[in-house]
Amino acid sequence: MSGTSLDGIDVALIRTDGEALVERGPSHTYGYDAAFQAMLKQAIADAADMTGRAARPGSLAYAERWITERHATAVRAYCRDKSISISDIDVIGFHGQTVVHRPEIKLTVQLGDGRELAKALGRPVIHDLRAADVAAGGQGAPLVPVYHRALAAGLPERPIAFVNIGGVANVTWIGRDGELLAFDTGPGNALINDWCKARTGADYDEGGTLAAQGKVDHAALAQLMGHPYFEEPPPKSLDRNSFAGLQLDHLSDADGAATLLRFTADSIRHAVEWLPEGPQRWIVCGGGRKNLALMAALEPGFETSEHAGFDGDSMEAEAWGYLAVRSLKGLPITFPGTTRAPEPMSGGVLAEP
Structure with a gap:
């Protein structure tokens, strides 16, 4: 599940072992209204001078609560719309909203409370997937390449x-x-x-x-x-x-x-x-x-991507599900050649419901 843009939340379902097996399911985008987009832009502005990951200056604490709630609402709506039981979902990959990304000072902040999301939905959530890489001196981005490689296996x-x-x-x-x-x-x-x-x-x-x-x-x-x-x-x-x-x-x-x-x-x-x-x-x-x-x-x-047989709207959300499974299995999600990590590294934080 990806909310990396200011436009809305992309939700996608995949079945995967975090390695070669990738079966792509349905996806949907739940757009943000203008007022919510304005709130996110204010949060980004308020985060400009952050120096610590735990700080929530200005509107950030308020924005984080609403981002988390919006994601919970999106998952519920998706499961209702696609006739899927939430209990059948093994794990949710949760990106959150990036408000500051400054790897040169080992700082990356994605708003969104993984523990509250897991509690709201009653399912395990993997979140904070960039932090370990940045803390180790990596760039913390991009994270999708290992999923691109899995997709490319069929080409x-x-x-x-x-x-x-x-x-x-x-x-x-x-x-x-x-x-x-x-x-x-x-x-x-x-x-x-x-x-x-x-x-x-x-x-x-x-x-x-x-x-x-x-x-x-x-x-x-x-x-x-x-x-x-x-x-x-x-x-x-x-x-x-x-x-x-x-x-x-x-x-x-x-x-x-x-x-x-x-x-x-x-x-x-x-x-x-x-x-x-x-x-x-x-x-x-x-x-x-x-x-x-x-x-x-x-x-x-x-x-x-459509010409190549993929869905360009859902690819990043699919990737977050794929990365969540790799995180659960302790498999690397970042590499020296993708983020300048010192070695292949796993990452992410598991929040149980």
């Missing part, structure tokens, strides 16, 4: 790459012998969404229509691509607001959207320079795959 191409375009974009590279390399490539949808909200009031650029009407400001794009992050070797990770404060006020609505869209596309393409071998196949998942202008900027060679 013949190697090397193969999965690109997830959420608020931040990241890539998983899977080598010929199953080797993993993963890292955040740069911005995903967050900058474009924030631009649209500020300029037009829309939550996002649906289909990339605004960007398609504009022209890229190449001087601004060069400045954006000059960010020192792009010269850091992977594995590496970003916070949603790592590129906040960009000065594009001189651009029109459409030109700003076009420039930010190209920034996302170029930073994803730039990631190829860090890969040991060029992928034979690129599979795009996450909300960014629905942005037609962005997909056009990435082509040729990039295909949507």
